[in-house]
Amino acid sequence: MTVPKRGYHHGNLRQALVDAALGLIEAKGPTGFTLSEAAREAGVTPAAVYRHFEGREDLIIECALQGHAIFADLMEHAFASQPSSLAAFEATGRAYLAFARRYPGHYMAMFESGLSRNETPDLARAAARSHAVLEKAAAALSERLPADRRPPPAMFSAHIWAMSHGVVELFSRGDPGANAPFPPEDLLEAGIGIYLRGLGLLEADG
Template identity: 70%
Template sequence: MTKKRGYHHGNLRQALVDAALVLIEEKGPTGFTLSEAAKAAGVTPAAVYRHFAGREDLIAEAARQGFEVFADLMEHAYGKHKGSALAALEATGRAYLAFARKFPGHYVAMFESGISINRNADLALVAGRALGVIEKAASELMAELPANRRPPARMVSSHMLAFSHGVVELFARGAPGTKSPFPPEDLLESGIGIYLRGLGLITPDG
């Protein structure tokens, strides 16, 4: 009797996550079934339920693993420019674009699947670590402003995330609206520059 291919992976749980990531990239987070993920991993649909309660749990694990990589990239980008709050903040934005480009399945699971980062404690913890790096960089930069003109660091970091996400969605992926005469990194840097000039953190000629 021939054994199912998926069991040869040695780690069925990870094989299912890997299969889901490919399906997410190809079909979107709601475009596949657990049966399809099981088939891609080479196991029976019943085997999936030994590890995941349903498709959302499977996607949540893909998101958690993505946030692990994302957090490492954010910390590396921040660490390279730790002496300059402005450079560190810009570096985290560039790292966001790089992550979306290199790990599209994880990116969709994390930011476009509708899965809450508070779905489980492990996901919340690693997402908090990743997003906390951007907030830390924003906080250090905002400290250069007088207290009465200083917006909350969490608000600023949320704006940075919104800029980064918007550039990815409109200009850095194979979707309508991707045509732009400017590289995504340049769009992001110029947008951040305009934002920070409005706060008085960059001079008009800076």
């Protein structure tokens, strides 16, 4: 895959470098590019990068920060725009897949770069905001269960997060349908349905 030249425009070198890095991450992976390549894509010298970023990891952190902001906005909109706790919960799963498909460079910087979400205080706060939406959705849905049968919202949301991430990694990469005969959205919806039925939050089919 050839990375398109993004170039340095309008005096915003910092964002030009982020945009260049996102393209390189999408094409080569979070650890598959150098700062020199990012500088070249942005149309500046490698020395200019260090006026804004201490190194490649710092640049990837900024990509992840921006990704978490977009991700949280999408998740919050998905949660707030639904008429019921069940619909809101299912919508957050679809928003996860939609984000991964629309913003692959951000997604890879956030979840596939090897960075800890606690790498910096800013990154920890950004990651917590996006995760909190799914946890809030899980808590709202759990209220339909007796108190002694409710799973901890953090565990509930972590299970769905892991399921969503697995669908992205295994079935949303490359050409649609290349790894499975079913659309990723259908796989995730079915998996969530089985999980919720196991908790007693959905009635069994038939």
